[in-house]
Each structure stands twice: as structure tokens, then as C-alpha cells.
Amino acid sequence: MSIGLEHFLLLSGVIFTIGVIGVIIRRNAIVILMCIELMLNASNLALIGFSVFSGNPDGQIMVFFVIAVAAAEAAVGLALFVVMSRNRKSVNVDDFNLMKW
Amino acid sequence: MIEIPFINLAVIYPEIAIFTASVIVLLVDLFMKGEKQGTLSTITMLGFAAAAIIASRQWFHFETGFSDALIADNFALVFKLLFCAAGVLTLFLSVHYLNREKIFRGEYFFLILSSTVGMMILASANELITAFLGLEVMSVPLYLLAGYDKKKLLSNEAALKYFLMGAFASGILIYGIAFVYGNLGTTNFDEIYRALQGKTLYGEPLLLLGLGLILIGFSFKTAFVPFHSWVPDVYVGTPTPATAFFSIAPKAAGFAILFRLLFKAFAPMMPDITGILWVLAVLTMFAGNLIAIAQRNIKRMLAYSSIAHAGYILIALTTGTADGAKAAILYLLAYTAMNVGAFGIVILLGREGEKDLSIAGYSGLSRRHPIAAAAMALFMFSLAGIPPTAGFIGKFYIFRGAVSAGFIWLAILGVVNSLISVYYYLRVIVIMYMKPEAESDRVITYPLSLMVAIILAAWGTVQIGIFPNSWLNLVRDSVSGFF
Numbered sequence: 001m002s003i004g005l006e007h008f009l010l011l012s013g014v015i016f017t018i019g020v021i022g023v024i025i026r027r028n029a030i031v032i033l034m035c036i037e038l039m040l041n042a043s044n045l046a047l048i049g050f051s052v053f054s055g056n057p058d059g060q061i062m063v064f065f066v067i068a069v070a071a072a073e074a075a076v077g078l079a080l081f082v083v084m085s086r087n088r089k090s091v092n093v094d095d096f097n098l099m100k101w
Numbered sequence: 102m103i104e105i106p107f108i109n110l111a112v113i114y115p116e117i118a119i120f121t122a123s124v125i126v127l128l129v130d131l132f133m134k135g136e137k138q139g140t141l142s143t144i145t146m147l148g149f150a151a152a153a154i155i156a157s158r159q160w161f162h163f164e165t166g167f168s169d170a171l172i173a174d175n176f177a178l179v180f181k182l183l184f185c186a187a188g189v190l191t192l193f194l195s196v197h198y199l200n201r202e203k204i205f206r207g208e209y210f211f212l213i214l215s216s217t218v219g220m221m222i223l224a225s226a227n228e229l230i231t232a233f234l235g236l237e238v239m240s241v242p243l244y245l246l247a248g249y250d251k252k253k254l255l256s257n258e259a260a261l262k263y264f265l266m267g268a269f270a271s272g273i274l275i276y277g278i279a280f281v282y283g284n285l286g287t288t289n290f291d292e293i294y295r296a297l298q299g300k301t302l303y304g305e306p307l308l309l310l311g312l313g314l315i316l317i318g319f320s321f322k323t324a325f326v327p328f329h330s331w332v333p334d335v336y337v338g339t340p341t342p343a344t345a346f347f348s349i350a351p352k353a354a355g356f357a358i359l360f361r362l363l364f365k366a367f368a369p370m371m372p373d374i375t376g377i378l379w380v381l382a383v384l385t386m387f388a389g390n391l392i393a394i395a396q397r398n399i400k401r402m403l404a405y406s407s408i409a410h411a412g413y414i415l416i417a418l419t420t421g422t423a424d425g426a427k428a429a430i431l432y433l434l435a436y437t438a439m440n441v442g443a444f445g446i447v448i449l450l451g452r453e454g455e456k457d458l459s460i461a462g463y464s465g466l467s468r469r470h471p472i473a474a475a476a477m478a479l480f481m482f483s484l485a486g487i488p489p490t491a492g493f494i495g496k497f498y499i500f501r502g503a504v505s506a507g508f509i510w511l512a513i514l515g516v517v518n519s520l521i522s523v524y525y526y527l528r529v530i531v532i533m534y535m536k537p538e539a540e541s542d543r544v545i546t547y548p549l550s551l552m553v554a555i556i557l558a559a560w561g562t563v564q565i566g567i568f569p570n571s572w573l574n575l576v577r578d579s580v581s582g583f584f
Contacts (some may be wrong), residue, residue: 016276023269032265039272043279050283059282062230066275069237073268076241080260083251093265096258099334 008049016042029084029091033077040070109166111159112173115152115181116221122148123214130207138196138205145192145210149217153185163582169289170228177225179430179579180357183437184220187350188213190441193554194342198448202340202455204250212249213346216242220354229278229288229315232358236274236322239354240267246343247335255455259338266321266331274318280311290366297366302373312367312374319362323355325381325415326388329408336404341451344400345444348407353433356414360426363418364583371421378419379511385412386518394525399447399460402525403440406484409522410436416515417499420506423584427576428498431565434572435491438561439483445555446477449545457543460529465538470545474533476555483562485526486519491565494572 015038022035044063051059081091088095110117125144133140156178164173191213199205219238226232244267248260282288284307285296302309320328336344363371389409396402410432417429450466450473451457467474483490496519503512565572 012279016272019272023265029261029265033268036265036268036272039269040275043272043275046276046279047282050279054283054286056286058288059279062278062282062288065230065234069234069271072237072241073271076244077264077268080244080248080257080264083248084257084261087252087254087257093261096254096261098255098258099337 005049005053008045008053012042012045012049015039015045027092027094029081029093030078032093033074033081037070037074040066106168109164111162112164112166112171112225113222114155114159115185116218118151118155119148119214119218119221122151123211123218126207126210126214130211137207138200141207141210142192142196145214146189148214149185149188149192152217152221153182156181156185160578161581165227167231169291170231171222171225172227173225174582175579176361176426176583177221177357179575180224180353181221183353183433184217184224184350187346187353187437187441188217190437190554190557191342191346191350193550193557194345194441194445194448196550197548198340198342198551201453202250203453204340209246209249212242212246216240216246217350220350223354224357226358227290227361229281229290232362233271233275233278235354236358237271239351240271240322243267243347243351246346247339249343250340253338253455255338256340257338259335262331262338263335270318270321270328273314273321277311277314277316277318280307281315282311284308284311290361293366294368297369300369302370312370315362316374316377319355319359320381323352323359323411324408325411326384326408329385329388332408333401333404336407337398337400341400341444341448341455344403345441348403348440348444349433349437352407352411353437356418356429356433359418360429364421364426368421375419375421378415379508382412382415382419382511383514385409385415386515387412390518390521390525393522396525397460398458399463399529400458402460402529403443403447406522406525407440409518410484412518413496413499413515416503416508416511419511420502420508422502422506423580424502424505425499426580426583427573428495428502430576430579431498431569431572432495434576435483435495435562435565438491438558438565439480442476442480442555442558442562443484445551445558446473446480449473449547449551449555450543452543460532462539462543463529464532464536466533468538469543473545476559477533478530479559479562481526481529483566485523487523489563489566491562494566494569 019035019038023032026032044066047059047062085091122144126141159173216239219235222235226235244264247263248256250256285293324332386409389405393402393405414429414432417425483492486492486496500512500515
């Protein structure tokens with residue numbers, strides 16, 4: 001059986017959905033960040049799939065930009081979590097509830 | 102032999118000016134000893150001034166560069182000028198505040214400058230990946246600005262919420278870009294426009310999914326209902342001058358890219374998505390205005406009011422006409438002036454530790470501090486859209502654009518919302534002028550930098566309101582070549 005575009009898209013769709021569900025139901029900020037990384041990597045997979053099966057190399061270049069952005073976001077996010085865990089001894093999002101509408 | 106392609110750097114001259122200033126700020130902050138706030142703010146100011154001068158000299162040049170990934174047409178330039186103005190005004194708001202809260206560090210200026218670089222890229226992006234990169238360069242410094250007061254739990258919470266929501270939105274956005282790329286084989290706006298000829302949105306499931314995800318991603322950034330839930334918490338927790346910056350510049354950048362995306366790249370699809378934009382606009386206006394009525398904290402009220410104002414600009418986006426784009430730019434200019442002014446007064450009346458933010462605490466302000474009360478009244482009148490202020494002119498052109506494009510009901514609902522908003526803006530004025538003086542040990546000093554910001558904002562509010570002609574010419578020129 002050969003691997004076609006639909007397999008790429010199916011896998012990327014599954015990974016993206018896992019990421020979105022994780023962002024919604026998990027309470028630990030670091031796990032949420034990991035789920036966001038999953039979403040970005042699902043996009044990378046879709047970009048690569050489209051690029052390979054259309055013979056247009058642009059998509060593979062875009063992946064490098066997305067990886068760089070993911071790294072920058074992770075750096076800033078982890079720095080914020082360090083500050084929070086110093087002040088609150090916790091990175092659980094439910095503990096950050098000073099404001100309610 | 103590999104040909105070295107010609108790179109037209111002119112298209113990013115303003116970005117280069119600001120980026121250079123940001124690097125100099127970091128180096129000076131690192132190596133300079135002693136009192137450095139004056140030096141750093143001067144460098145920042147010079148960076149913004151240089152970028153503004155370069156941008157205004159490129160007017161009508163229509164530079165393009167980097168394989169058409171960036172375009173510096175008048176539409177991009179007017180936004181670049183707006184970001185420079187917002188940056189300078191934020192700087193004036195910040196100096197006194199940072200000293201009062203004892204949180205001055207050199208990175209503050211770096212974060213504002215580097216975020217502005219991202220906004221400028223976003224405004225001149227003519228390609229989806231460039232837009233994504235611009236959005237990230239804009240957002241990442243903003244997450245840090247939200248958590249800038251790092252000893253304070255409120256600021257931590259704001260940064261956490263902003264970061265998680267923003268990163269989540271970027272994930273959605275890039276997934277949408279992947280599908281648009283997969284369906285059309287290109288991410289360049291002009292090529293997207295050509296590739297879309299003869300296609301219908303509902304005949305192409307991948308394209309529908311892609312465009313939908315892209316719209317959701319940008320809706321988080323510009324805070325349309327139902328993607329607004331982070332706004333009030335982030336605005337309250339963030340240091341007040343940074344809140345003023347948040348409410349103006351990133352929002353304008355989001356609208357710049359939405360206009361270019363929907364009016365240029367996806368113009369053939371516009372009739373199909375008008376209905377969705379219509380619903381978003383109505384939801385955004387009603388939710389923003391109705392929840393703002395219930396607020397007791399002035400920053401929270403201004404947060405919901407900023408959501409409502411995004412709804413008014415969304416009306417202009419929905420019309421899909423040149424008149425709509427002009428009205429939106431005019432509205433963003435007016436909103437910049439009046440919102441900076443309102444936040445300036447909030448800073449002026451605040452106290453160390455972000456105290457004194459309740460609206461009830463302003464009672465009887467007019468007797469002891471008549472100037473501050475009068476300025477606040479001016480900005481509240483303008484936000485409510487009462488003539489002869491900038492807010493009225495902005496709303497007038499937005500509603501007129503909607504009516505002439507045939508969106509009568511949208512205009513009517515917009516006017517209804519303006520009337521609702523009068524209630525909570527005028528309540529501030531009533532409390533300041535007609536309630537007996539509150540027991541308060543409030544001591545107001547009038548620091549020079551803050552007064553400069555408030556006076557500039559008041560000048561802009563009155564100027565756009567009474568002499569709108571030169572501003573109308575400016576916005577007319579700014580959409581030339583765009584349609």
C-alpha cells in the first residue's frame with residue numbers, strides 16, 4: 001500500500017485535534033504549551049504533505065519558519081511559567097483566577 | 102553561476118529604523134551605568150521619529166520587495182505611521198508610570214520597539230507566511246509586556262492568559278494557512294486572487310476550512326466575540342500604559358491584515374463570507390457594550406469598550422467597499438487619539454500599586470481636579486461618539502459607508518449600540534461632575550511627559566472632530582492603489 005496525501009492529512013488532522021482537545025481540557029500550563037506545539041507540528045505535517053504531492057517546494061520552506069516561531073513561543077512561554085511558579089509555586093491555570101468578569 | 106536577486110530594501114526601511122533603535126536600546130541598557138531612562142526613551146523616540154519620516158517620504162511610491170512578499174503601498178504606510186504615533190504616545194504615558202510603580206527596566210522600550218516591527222511587517226505583508234511571521238514578531242513581545250510587572254500576580258495572570266490564547270490562535274492560523282496553500286498552491290495574495298477566479302467557497306471544502314481557520318486566528322488577535330474572552334483579564338492585569346498600547350496598535354495591525362486579506366486576496370469570496378462577518382460584527386458590538394455597562398473598574402470598562410469599538414470597525418470590513426476601508430482607517434486614527442487620552446487620565450488618577458481604578462472613586466473629581474475631569478469628559482464624549490469629537494466623525498463615516506453599501510440593518514444596529522454605549526461613558530462624567538466628593542487622600546501630580554501625551558491625544562480628538570477635511574484627504578490617499 002502506498003502512502004498518499006490523504007494519509008498525511010488524516011494524521012495531521014488527528015494530531016491537530018489531540019492538540020486542540022488538550023488545550024481545552026488540560027489544566028497544567030506546560031501541558032497546554034505542549035498541546036499547542038502539537039497543533040503547530042500538525043500544520044507542519046500538512047504543509048509537507050501538500051508540498052510533496054504538488055511538487056511545489058514552498059511548503060517545506062514554510063515549515064522552517066513555523067519551527068522557528070514555535071521555538072520562540074516556547075522560550076517566552078517557559079520564561080513566563082518560571083516567573084509564575086516563583087510567585088505562586090504552581091503553573092496550574094486554575095490557580096490563576098484573581099479576575100472574573 | 103547563481104544570480105544574486107535584487108533585494109528592494111526600501112520596502113522595509115521603516116522596519117529597519119525601528120529594529121536598529123531596538124538593538125541600540127538593548128546595548129545601551131547593557132553597558133550604560135547609572136540613570137539611563139532618559140537616554141533610552143530618547144533613543145526609542147528617535148527610532149519612531151525616523152521610521153515615521155521614512156514612511157511619510159515613501160507616500161505614493163508603492164515599493165514592493167522580497168518576491169512580492171512585502172508591499173509598501175499607502176495603505177501599509179498609513180498604518181506604519183499610526184503605529185509610530187501609538188508607540189510615541191505610549192512612551193509618553195510610560196515614563197512617569199514606570200517610575201511610580203518602580204518597575205523601570207530597559208527591556209520595556211525594547212519590547213515596544215520590537216513589537217512595532219512585527220506590526221509594520223503585518224501591515225505590509227502581501228503573503229500569508231509573511232503575515233504569520235509578522236503576527237508572531239508582534240505578539241511575542243506583547244506577551245512579555247503583559248507580564249512585565251513580574252512581582253505582581255495580576256500581571257502574571259494576564260501574561261499567562263494572553264500567552265496561551267495567543268499561541269493557541271497562532272496554531273489555528275497556521276493550520277488554516279496550510280490548507281489554503283494546499284488548495285491553491287500559493288500563499289501570495291495576488292496569486293491567490295488569480296487562483297480563486299471561477300471557484301466558489303462552498304465548492305472547495307479545503308479552502309472553506311482554511312479560510313475559516315485563518316479568520317478565527319485573526320479574530321482572536323482583534324478580539325471579536327466569541328473570541329474575546331481573554332481581553333478584559335489581560336487589559337486589567339497589564340501595566341496601564343502597555344494596556345493603552347494593546348488596545349490600539351495590535352488591533353490596528355490585525356485590521357490592516359484582515360483588510361488586505363479579504364479585500365485583495367479573497368475578494369472573489371467576499372460575497373460568501375459577508376454573512377459571517379455581519380453576525381460577528383453584531384455580536385461583537387452588543388457583547389462589548391452590554392457587558393461594559395456592568396463594570397465597576399475603569400480599565401475593565403475600557404477593555405469591553407475596546408471590544409465594542411472593534412465591532413464598529415468590523416461593520417466597515419463587512420461592507421467590502423473602498424468607503425468602508427477609508428472609514429475604518431479614519432476610525433482607527435480617531436480611536437488611537439481618544440483611547441490614549443482615556444488611559445492617560447487613568448494613569449494620572451491612579452496610585453502606586455495600580456490602586457484607585459474603580460469608577461466610583463472618581464466621584465466629585467471635577468471640584469478638586471477640574472482639568473483632569475474636563476479632559477476625561479472630552480475623551481468619554483468622543484468614545485461615545487458625540488459631536489464635535491473624533492469619535493463622532495469616525496462613527497458617522499462607518500455608518501454612512503454601511504448604508505451606501507446597502508447594509509441598512511447593520512447601520513441601524515450600530516447606531517443602537519452607540520446609544521447603549523452613551524450610558525456607560527456618560528456615567529463616568531456624571532460621577533465626576535454631579536456626585537459629592539469621595540473621601541480620598543488622592544494626590545495628583547501633573548508629570549510633564551504624561552501631560553504631553555494627554556494634550557496630544559486631546560488635540561487629535563478635537564482636531565479630527567472639528568477639522569476632518571485634511572484627515573479625510575489622508576485616508577482617501579491611503580486607499581489609492583488598493584482598489
